[in-house]
Amino acid sequence: MKRAVLSVTLRGLRTARKIHQGMGGDLYTLEKFCLTDDKELLPITGPLKDFMGEIFNNYDEIIMIMATGIAVRSIAPYIRSKMTDPAVVVLDEQGKSVISLLSGHIGGANELARRVAGITGGQAVITTASDCLGMASVDMIAKRNQLIMEDLEQVKKVTACLVNGGKAFLVNESSLNLRETTLNHSCLEEISLDTLNSSRFTASPPDALVYVGYQEELYIKDLSIPIAKLRPQSLILGVGCRKNTSEAALINGVKTFLIQHNISPISLKAIATVDVKKDEQALKVLAEKMSLPLFIVNRDEILPIENRFPCSDFVKSTIRVGCVAEPAAFIISKEGKQVVGKKAFNGITLCLYEEKRRAR
16 A cells, blocks of 8 residues: 655644654655755655645555645646546644545545544545435445446445435345445445345335446346446356367357356456466467456365366366366465356356455
8 A cells, every 4th residue: 555645734744753653654844844864754846736646646645644625636637537546635734623525435545544644633524415325335345245347337326316315225135244335324234136036026126236246247136226236256267178278269158158157257366277288379378368367276186176166077087187277276366165067068168166255
């Protein structure tokens, strides 16, 4: 986590030093305040707005000890997206008011403001609507549980529904325990898609839906409401293939496999295979095209557990182990849960395992 602490006055510099002592980071101030024998201080060179352009994208957190107006004008040209902008916190010289200015949820500015206020003895000023109403926002649910938000426009619509008093339901098809999550003051219910589509769903329909899971399409009929899809990126794709399988055949095979089983590719975390396949060009290209790491599992790791999976005598006589895709995915998933068992076609074998998460 890269952090910058900026001050533009001598009083502000005293507060900046206190924050730096408590949290660390790079300590910046005006050049005229930088003493030659003070190795802690880094200079703010040139106009502040130009300097912010140089450092804005180089830090995860920026703490600015100055007037809010100055801070706003200096960062305004560089603000792009809540998904990529750093957390920005602004406070007065004495640290009495610590304002979460930018990227309160995803960037973590709200939490950063609280931490800084704890050091300065001040008050954290949080203005995000969900926090003011005492409810969990969709993007905070995503951040806390390391979920990927698939469609930001849908997330915005669901969030707007919640802060305006709408009713939302949570559909959790992952292995995550989200029972602690509360939305709209206990109006959030944990339900299944089957419940939504069955005659048992007799209450008034929800105004919005938060979906946590791997399904690409939800197939919810006659329910035209905003749906925020939060994807756990925790599926390991196990792959076995014949020698010299073509790149196109493997890529198309994986696409077909995911479509057939209604799995969002966003949820894939890694590809796993056996050591004898480490030089297969098709596997390397697949990993590159999907921007996924390729993990190679040694056959010596598979041998003690291969009897847990369907094996082939022919494969065993060829490469010393009777199965590849399932044990490889099982091992890389830290002995996780099977999501889709082994499917073989055209010399390619694929499966999916969900990575086991450590208890929090």
